[in-house]
Amino acid sequence: MSDWRYDVLGLGNAIVDVIARAEEDFLIREKLHKGSMTLIDEARALGLYDVMGSGTVISGGSAANTIVGLASFGAKAAFIGKVRADDPGHAFAHDIKAMGVHYPTAPAKDGPATARCFVLVTPDGERTMNTYLGACQNLTPDDVDEATVQASAITYLEGYLWDPPAAKQAFLKAATIAHAAGRKVALTLSDSFCVDRYRDEFLDLIRKKTVDIVFANQHELCSLYQTADFESAVVALRSEDLLGVVTCSEDGSLVVTRDETHAVAAFPIQQLVDTTGAGDLYAAGFLAGLTRSADYVTCARLGGLAAAEVIQHYGARPQANLRDLATECGMI
């Protein structure tokens, strides 16, 4: 079966971001690990919110950001992720549906509140994330709609799904259904500390061919192979014999297969404002290219374009129409 209804289905934590500017000394005072994502409980979430600055609230979630980016590129997209039926949950659902994304997941009627990520952006544009998973802990295999997975050319999964206990089973169920339907499965390693928490399981997903495409940044890749030497990490990735896509911030990205490695420069920016969503939107651009059967270099350039758009403003959702942007740049 080669026909499908959705180009990409995303499965991930459904999160609302609360973004605030913060000085370096605030991160130190609050013992926050700059540039990474830390899981926090409800008490810490309330405490951190009390001391952080004035916030801007924008829907987020890694895979959700990627899916919204794909929709902005004009791709047919769907998303599975759990919110609670509360104010932020309604906002998350509104925002993703407003982008034309199919979002079939029923909100939890009770239990923990919709997930919040407190994103602290330092003057250098780097973001430090603190996530209260809340309702994401209620995502189960029952939320994985078989028909939607079968109808999606690519199912895109985030490594963060290893954090909420039941979500891992939902991830594996989706991957199994996708492959049974002859579809592709993509994984993003999400965060170097996330890789550190689940290294063996992630390597298993790669080596047992549970995933066909892997997205990572250089820190995540080095963490995966427990090396400080990026070059050797890339060699290790190549030996896995799948499609590997590695982002290197301002140094652009690498597309790695068993037979070839393509290095593509980053898209130029005028001003770095907030790196939140850079990796998510890169994946959106790359996958948008794949769904259009573009060559890997074009896919990587589309990824760079989308990442460049999102890091020049606050929030991890695109503010421009990415398809128009790509057309203006002559990429599609």
Added chain:
Amino acid sequence: MSDWRYDVLGLGNAIVDVIARAEEDFLIREKLHKGSMTLIDEARALGLYDVMGSGTVISGGSAANTIVGLASFGAKAAFIGKVRADDPGHAFAHDIKAMGVHYPTAPAKDGPATARCFVLVTPDGERTMNTYLGACQNLTPDDVDEATVQASAITYLEGYLWDPPAAKQAFLKAATIAHAAGRKVALTLSDSFCVDRYRDEFLDLIRKKTVDIVFANQHELCSLYQTADFESAVVALRSEDLLGVVTCSEDGSLVVTRDETHAVAAFPIQQLVDTTGAGDLYAAGFLAGLTRSADYVTCARLGGLAAAEVIQHYGARPQANLRDLATECGMI
């Protein structure tokens, strides 16, 4: 008594903005009056939210934006305005307190939800506002803390307070307390349609010296004096014998007293993104100058600087530290 604890106390509607980009044809389809503020009921609020695009949520409210701007300039500021004890209400209180503003108003435990303003920003940067007043309708004279008003050099009131029934009495109570304590009272006319709704009462406030300072843009001033001729509206304002401050968008602003009129150019900008809060932040800069005993021209330049900052990004709250910005520009 010449000593005080607060430079400026603001009294206004406590509103959370939901900002979304919209095309011109969306405004036409939804019968929205571009550039103005329209009051909507809860049903219309829900209906409009359903059809509008992905939103960014940022605390707003005209006088509240001005007060936060003053705090960003380093002024001692306080605010009185009503939210409900719900998610957006907590966010509004968090955001204004995070700026160091004294905010003594108790949230309503029940009744309508915290006010929302759906701000639709067209590609030209113009904003069209649709406000559901919600909990603002529960602001009463009891919320006006006498000690706080007496302790404030200037009490700043928004014309929008004429919309929620009881707020008008709170406005008049605050003005009476302020004058009894030898303080100044300022009014912003808020919106040309608001002026149209309450023209006679606003003229009464001016002519009975209930207010000492009036902020208006050219449309509001022309509406106040029911003339299409801006020049004659300025002549009429001068004859009122108070301090009049008139903003004229990219043409800068005018400071009008009985004896003199100063025209001050607008502060240059690189890119107009969203005009939301331009007037609010202009007032913040102007009042910040007054509280520093600056001359009127310097006050107007500080107003232009703050307005220029806020229209170059989404949302009506400053993203930069305005005191640092004014220092860099050699204005203070």
